Amino acid sequence: MGSRLTIRTPADFVLARDVCSYGYFRLPPDQWDPETQTLTTIFDLDDGPTRLVIAEPEPGALKARFDRSMSRTEQNEARAQIARMLRLHETEADIEAFHTIDPRWKPGGRARIFRSPTLFQDIVRTITSCNITWPGTVSMNRRLCQVLGRKGAFPSPKRLARTRPGTLRGRCRVGYRDTRLIELARMFARNEIDEPWLEDPQVPDTEVYTHLLTLPGVGPYGASNILQLLGRYSRLAVDTETVRHAKTVLGLTGEDPQIIKALQKHYDQFGAHKFRSYWLELWTDYESREGPAWTWKPHPVPKQ
DNA sequence: GGTAGACCTGGACGC
């Protein structure tokens, strides 16, 4: 008999909307089931990996069902990871502040952007989304979980830190990212990444951004994206999709550097929330073409 | 400070 947890959520929280708000909800080991409207994932906890299913049978509370029993310590660990993924710490006041500056999202209640259960996983996912198309990102993350993760969980920093570059390159197909991912994992394994400092609201975003740029495999796009994953929305993560959005949706014209300048100016009106405004615009554009994200089927698993 | 080219994978395309 596995453990079950009940997790209270802020009044404005909606599982389907708030999970299916960023591409990571489709990256292994995470999987959204559009039929049952549940999120399945695998956590690698102190006493080993566990598969869990998160459902929202009624507003205001989530039910998490695990495939094994867990100690009280592990239950607390799992609660913290679920809260991180779903950004449950963002209060109604936080959301209201965003909706005041950008009222377009108030009627639908959108604001929370899905992320990973750990910062390490968020950074690896960011690095594996750089310089590659989305199917490649999905493939790399699937292989990382299959090859290195315990029972399909996302690999821990310790496990990745002691992996050989040849294994990462040959079996996980991460290419030139191999040594950068291993070095990053070593930094986490040696506790050289000061997460409380990165999340401290007293620390300015620019300082955190400058620090993130020093991490292996992290450049301007990656650092900006990790900032938003840390809950700091004051900077745009500009990639080719951003430029495409600027041209096709916002109607900006000119050479790419000019477009990016105009884009930054356009989103200045949203101040500390500019990434959220940008991202929800982009996401809404995807949904206008593909349908609501909570109806999207999981990516098919390719035959080996 | 700005720029060019290498780094890899996987998909599209032509033969």
Add this chain to the structure above:
DNA sequence: GCGTCCAGGTCTACC
């Protein structure tokens, strides 16, 4: 089936 081309950010060398 094979070869070629291209897209995608980061990093380093060079000016």
